Amino acid sequence: MQLSEPELRRRQEREELLHLGIEPYPAAQFTVNATAADILKNYERRKTDYKNISLAGRIMSRRIMGNASFIEIQDATGRIQAYFRRDDLCPDDDKTLYNTVFKKLLDIGDIIGIQGFVFTTQTGEISIHVQKFTLLTKSLKPLPIVKEAEDEQGNKITYDAFADREARYRQRYVDLIVNPDVRETFKKRSQLVQAMRNFMQEKGYLEVETPILQPLYGGAAARPFKTHHNTLDMTLYLRIANELYLKRLIVGGFEGVYEFAKDFRNEGMSRFHNPEFTQMELYVAYKDYIWMMECVEEMVERVALALHGTTEVQVGEHIINFQRPWKRYTMFEAIQEYTGIDISAMDEGGLRAVCAQLNIDVPDTLGKGKLIDEIFGEMVEGKLIQPTFITDYPVEMSPLAKKHRGKEGLVERFEAICNGKEICNAYSELNDPIDQRARFEEQIDLGKRGDPEAMMLDEDFLRALEYGMPPTAGLGIGIDRLSMIMTNSPSIQDVLFFPQMKPEPIVVAPSDSDYEAMGIPKAWWPVFNKMNHKSVEDIKAIAASKLFNDLGGLRKKLKVDAPMPTLDEVKTWLGQ
RNA sequence: GAUUCGUUAGCUCAGCUGGUAGAGCAUUACACUUUUAAUGUACAGGUCCUGGGUUCGAGCCCCAGACGGAUCACCA
Numbered sequence: 001m002q003l004s005e006p007e008l009r010r011r012q013e014r015e016e017l018l019h020l021g022i023e024p025y026p027a028a029q030f031t032v033n034a035t036a037a038d039i040l041k042n043y044e045r046r047k048t049d050y051k052n053i054s055l056a057g058r059i060m061s062r063r064i065m066g067n068a069s070f071i072e073i074q075d076a077t078g079r080i081q082a083y084f085r086r087d088d089l090c091p092d093d094d095k096t097l098y099n100t101v102f103k104k105l106l107d108i109g110d111i112i113g114i115q116g117f118v119f120t121t122q123t124g125e126i127s128i129h130v131q132k133f134t135l136l137t138k139s140l141k142p143l144p145i146v147k148e149a150e151d152e153q154g155n156k157i158t159y160d161a162f163a164d165r166e167a168r169y170r171q172r173y174v175d176l177i178v179n180p181d182v183r184e185t186f187k188k189r190s191q192l193v194q195a196m197r198n199f200m201q202e203k204g205y206l207e208v209e210t211p212i213l214q215p216l217y218g219g220a221a222a223r224p225f226k227t228h229h230n231t232l233d234m235t236l237y238l239r240i241a242n243e244l245y246l247k248r249l250i251v252g253g254f255e256g257v258y259e260f261a262k263d264f265r266n267e268g269m270s271r272f273h274n275p276e277f278t279q280m281e282l283y284v285a286y287k288d289y290i291w292m293m294e295c296v297e298e299m300v301e302r303v304a305l306a307l308h309g310t311t312e313v314q315v316g317e318h319i320i321n322f323q324r325p326w327k328r329y330t331m332f333e334a335i336q337e338y339t340g341i342d343i344s345a346m347d348e349g350g351l352r353a354v355c356a357q358l359n360i361d362v363p364d365t366l367g368k369g370k371l372i373d374e375i376f377g378e379m380v381e382g383k384l385i386q387p388t389f390i391t392d393y394p395v396e397m398s399p400l401a402k403k404h405r406g407k408e409g410l411v412e413r414f415e416a417i418c419n420g421k422e423i424c425n426a427y428s429e430l431n432d433p434i435d436q437r438a439r440f441e442e443q444i445d446l447g448k449r450g451d452p453e454a455m456m457l458d459e460d461f462l463r464a465l466e467y468g469m470p471p472t473a474g475l476g477i478g479i480d481r482l483s484m485i486m487t488n489s490p491s492i493q494d495v496l497f498f499p500q501m502k503p504e505p506i507v508v509a510p511s512d513s514d515y516e517a518m519g520i521p522k523a524w525w526p527v528f529n530k531m532n533h534k535s536v537e538d539i540k541a542i543a544a545s546k547l548f549n550d551l552g553g554l555r556k557k558l559k560v561d562a563p564m565p566t567l568d569e570v571k572t573w574l575g576q
Numbered sequence: 577g578a579u580u581c582g583u584u585a586g587c588u589c590a591g592c593u594g595g596u597a598g599a600g601c602a603u604u605a606c607a608c609u610u611u612u613a614a615u616g617u618a619c620a621g622g623u624c625c626u627g628g629g630u631u632c633g634a635g636c637c638c639c640a641g642a643c644g645g646a647u648c649a650c651c652a
């Protein structure tokens with residue numbers, strides 16, 4: 001890797017600090033007794049408490065004005081201005097600490113500790129008057145410079161925002177340093193998980209952990225990631241869901257279990273899909289899906305209140321209100337509401353005619369259940385902005401859900417739809433082992449017909465059901481999707497710290513020792529570095545005459561103080 | 577996987593009909609003891625994503641590729 005000029009300069013500064021006896025990465029702990037947010041919030045009311053403060057953070061901007069300077073320092077809670085004055089820091093004749101260390105050897109991005117007292121500047125900004133500072137970490141890579149200001153109305157204006165998505169996702173650490181909104185989004189995500197966990201702890205449910213490496217994958221319809229265990233010499237799959245394990249725990253006698261689970265699905269990626277994602281699954285014994293709807297409403301309403309202090313949340317152009325109770329439709333009612341067509345009594349032929357009438361393209365292979373799902377997906381789902389429960393799904397699509405207590409061909413299942421997307425999925429869980437086996441066998445048939453997502457038959461799970469699982473309500477709720485809504489993020493990548501991406505190409509640049517091995521005189525090494533070849537092989541592939549010409553050109557540009565080699569010498573270097 | 581847009585200085589971006597590569601910020605130097613996008617002056621900084629092609633001449637046109645975004649498809 002060729003280092004840019006700022007990078008070289010910072011490495012040089014690191015050396016100079018060492019020469020001055022200043023350790024750029026000290027071991028001694030720097031004790032902090034204040035945060036930026038605390039000072040800005042409480043200083044005016046409790047001035048005497050801020051006479052002797054100690055704070056650490058990253059330098060985010062510098063305004064040097066001769067013998068006085070202002071910097072902005074950023075800690076985990078925010079930014080605060082600090083005031084450095086030469087004669088305070090260097091009361092004696094030796095002004096090195098200010099003139100050299102502070103002004104020349106520190107940069108934006110360096111992490112320092114400061115000690116001093118809080119005051120208000122003439123322009124009214126609460127600031128720290130620094131009496132002593134300590135370098136804690138020298139930063140060798142320049143940060144993207146983002147400048148912020150406020151207009152007359154007090155609106156925040158950002159200049160030169162660090163907005164390139166690829167760079168932001170690949171180097172999330174930089175994104176987090178430079179974009180405060182990103183930090184806020186992830187804090188909200190954490191609060192969301194915390195609010196849900198508190199909710200379930202209060203109800204007395206048990207938080208559990210179940211296997212991620214599974215010999216059989218199940219609990220959802222999806223393609224898995226496959227791996228291999230060497231000692232056991234067996235195939236294992238990364239879980240696509242943890243449903244079947246949590247139900248085993250209900251069989252075992254726990255009456256409420258939940259897990260925040262990373263699941264893995266080997267499928268397409270989009271702004272709603274990442275190969276690994278988080279679901280919270282909850283199973284409660286002696287409950288049904290109607291009870292579970294109330295539970296979801298209460299939990300999600302609680303989350304909205306915890307994050308926003310209100311049930312109303314701005315999402316894109318909509319304001320979504322999570323206040324209970326939410327609207328409820330059966331799937332048939334919802335389709336009738338949005339298309340005007342009652343499909344509840346239709347057979348497959350009738351449903352196909354409806355698809356044709358609504359201009360929905362469907363493959364001939366689809367059965368009745370999938371046709372209904374297609375109509376719902378095309379005509380209804382995207383229009384449901386406010387949180388809405390859709391209940392009573394066709395049995396063909398739900399091999400783990402209990403048959404409806406009153407309606408033939410349906411199961412006791414609901415999804416909550418919000419902002420046009422599913423956020424959760426729940427059933428009265430199927431606990432009849434004979435029925436469950438039959439449903440698995442239907443799935444196996446589907447698999448034989450080529451459906452890559454058909455479920456596998458899990459004999460151990462069936463054995464557990466045969467011992468008897470009490471009537472149970474189960475829920476899976478997508479934490480990423482819910483986070484997107486609660487933080488007004490248009491893409492799943494905005495709520496994942498490290499979204500999946502293709503790896504960056506790794507370039508192994510030739511080094512000085514490579515040049516030496518090729519017999520190139522040292523004076524020419526900078527020239528080869530400047531040419532930035534990707535590898536030694538790349539250099540050797542260049543025609544000697546072309547390289548000879550290039551060397552001549554760069555010799556002039558870089559002012560190389562060495563005689564021009566002959567064409568024959570160049571050929572020797574290249575082994576040609 | 578398909579379509580489409582993008583990739584130019586450390587960062588954010590301009591770049592005309594194909595004719596010597598531009599700005600602001602950051603950096604460097606100097607000035608400046610309460611500034612706040614600090615200011616003023618000066619300097620420096622570029623494989624224009626990669627590889628081919630067309631052309632006297634390519635950042636720009638053509639072909640292929642890499643990476644990324646968006647939409648669609650797939651997908652609880």
